[in-house]
Amino acid sequence: MKEESTVERSSSLGSTIATIGSILIAVGFAWLIADNWNVFPDILKVLILLLITASALIGGVLFRTHDYYKIGSSLIVLGSLLFTLTIFLIAQIYNLSTGLQGNAWLILICWIGVALIAYSLDSSSSLIIAMSEFLIWIMLQHIAFAETSRNSSIFGPMALSYLLVGVIFYGLSLLHKSQNHKFHKVYMWWTLFYITIYTFIFTFLRLIPSIWPSGITMSSSALIFLIVLFIFALISFLSGVIASLSSGKTTIKEIIVFMGTIVLLLIMILSSSIVSSQVGTCYAKNCYDFDTKASCLVSNAGYDGRGCLWEQNQCAEKNCYSLKSESTCTSAQIEDQICKWQNNFCTTVSCNSFSTKDECLLNSKANCFWQLTSQNGDLGYCDQNYSRNIRVETPNSDEKYQTCSKLSNQRNSCLSKDICGWRGGELGYGYYGQTTSIPFSLWALWIFSNIIFIILILAIIAYGTMNGSQKIVNLGILFFTIDLISRYIGFWIDYYRSSIAILSIIGGILLIVGGWLIEKWRKNLIEKVHQNENR
């Protein structure tokens, strides 16, 4: 028996040394490949990447079949990640587009591959990677749509798409549950996590106006994308509901609660367009805001009140740097400035650069004057008369800024002033950053979204308790805590000027008492979960 043990130990030592040897050889090869990567032909690079990905997957399966389940699963995750990298490296090898649409296509290919790996090898972790890639793809695709149609909303269609993704996840969770597939737990947990984080994002007051900055509008490509996604969501949801109800794996009550949540979220997203026409920043227009020659030339919008000029079909600041041709530069009559064409570029010359009195006085239009340095003769230097500077003779740009910023979050009043411009899709700020009047509709929407969030958290906790899932209960409690902390930080940001001391003391007491109560609540719920499990 003793001999047997010694033999076992020495064989284990031998295999450890052999493993270290194998790792060293692998590191040596990896080093050699990395050092000579630039001299390899493209096809060899692709083959090396494929070989490494395949090795990770084969190794993962071998470990799993030999009862090293965790190591095996980790290697399969590595294989999924390496597949993603392989796709990006192939795109690099063939110099494919780095644009948003190009990257969106790459992520889509990665998602398809990783999802298929996850299903063929039964890997929950790879499924999570696939789900994450799917979510990234949705985001990139919407940003790519916005690139070609700049005036359309980007966050609104994105929010609707992500809502449909939540429905797809739920449908898949029901479908897998009806088949007793092990992925049903992954889908269920991620559906709940996803819907909760989704609702949480909308509880921030400042984010609501950015959903539909110019009303419910979207590009035709985004609309087609939404329709396709809607069809997928409908198929996934209906097939999941039918399969799970006929197999008795779920209740109608659960489906109704989920549907209710989706409808509430949909109402919240669509109703945020009500505030889009009211909330925004009112700012003092600059030259680039004028798109016709007539409005450009009569405006007094330029920085320091010089005004604007019309150059190459564009309204620009009235200064030498805006002039794009030699003829307009040399013949320019801009007060306070002397323009000079130099190195294919129109630049300014200061009065100090004129060394003779004649040269200096030739540029008197730019307020150059000859400053004598001696009582007798012409000895002196060329200077600029700042007392006649245009800045003090024109309305101060700061005054315009004050006038316009007071009209933030009041679209109609803002646009009635010629000097003011309007930028929707954000919560407007007044002079020196203080918040101006926030419309009642925005407050109402914010309260509505927060109520939905609290109801959702309570529903998740109830669902977790009823189904005996400690993970789901913890998820609900986690988001409840995050909500408390973020609301507290929100109050700090809004009211810190009032009294830091009072806010700190009240906040501290609330967090200590709240923390104790939440932990007590969580323990009670977990106990109930265990009681349900034992029954």
Next chain:
Amino acid sequence: MAQELDRKSTSKREQIIRLTLALIVVFGIVLIFVLYSAWPLITGKEIILATRPVDPYDLFRGQYLAINYEINSLPEISGVVVGDKVYISLEEDDSGIWRYKSASLVAPSRDFISGTVKSIYNNNMNIQYGIEQFFFERGAEFSTANMTIKAKISSSGQARIVELLQNGEPLQMRYKQISFTP
């Protein structure tokens, strides 16, 4: 005991079938993607384009040279909107460089490259052809003066970069030796 062994061998067989399936998926997708990416290089016609390069960095893919071509900014054609696919007819000049001849919304019969209109400004359209970047390994050193691009264009107008040229000759890249010691 026998049942247990049977179950294990079935499970092993199932794992092997699943692994084979996963490998087919990985190799299949990569093969299709490589073929798509390399198709213009395999079947395309070789042309040389004039450039104006700059040098940025891609978060996912590393160091690359962003290339601005002469044909990126062309006069606007009637009826074109942002996002449209346009076909640019090219003709070779005396120095062997292929330059803009005409643009249209329908594919011409020969010698053309296809691109997407990204913006229209001042009666000029900015077009992207998907060959505006050339990746290279970290530590590469080269000059961007007098640079032209050798590309291949498939029969559908899709282009891929073959190599960078300097004064008409393949660009010589020098690589800094990577060392882990100071």
